[in-house]
Structures are given as C-alpha cells and as structure tokens.
Amino acid sequence: MPKITYIAFDGTPYEVEAPLGSTVMENAVKHMVPGIEAECGGACACATCHVYVDDAWTAVTGSPEPMEEDMLDFAYDVRPTSRLSCQLKVKPEYDGLVVRIPERQA
DSSP states (O other), X not given: OOEEEEEOTTSOEEEEEOOTTSBXXXXXXXXXXXXXXOTTSSSSSSSTTEEEEOGGGHHHHOOOOHHHHHHHXXXXXXXXXXXXXXXXXXXXXXXXXXXXOXXXXX
C-alpha cells in the first residue's frame, strides 16, 4: 500500500498506509489526522479537506478539475498547490506523497 505523509500545521508528521482507490481525505479521517474536517464526507461540496500538495508531488497529483477549483474558492489560504484531499484517489504512484494541512479549514 502507498504511504502518505500528512504534515499538520504545527509540523507534526502523520504517516499512513493508504489502500489503492481510497482518497487522501478518507485516510486522514480514518487515522484521525488533525486538521481534516471532511464535513461533506468526500462529495466535493465543501472545502474542509483542503491540503497543500508538496511541490515535489504536484506533477504526480495533477491539477484540480473545474468542480474542485470552484470549491477551492471557499478554502482558507489557497495556494498554487492547493487541492481537496477528497479528490485525490490513491494510486501506486502516490507512494511517498506528502501533503500539508493549512492552519484552518474554511
């Protein structure tokens, strides 16, 4: 299983093994990673699972689809590497993925 590292706003790392086909958000919730609220449960209907994809991983994760871009308008402190973790489905290529959690969710 691919390993994903979540870096909390305070710098604390949380490494989890993520099943293929699950989402980065689902794994954060399952492993109680702080800072991922996931209020809509992964329906891309809020921005409470906002993360910053580490610069080294942006080519692997790709760009947000239009619906995700619209939801990111509601996120706190959006940056060029911002993504909604509910829209990142785990693939073998994500092994080692690093995402950072913003100070707060919108």
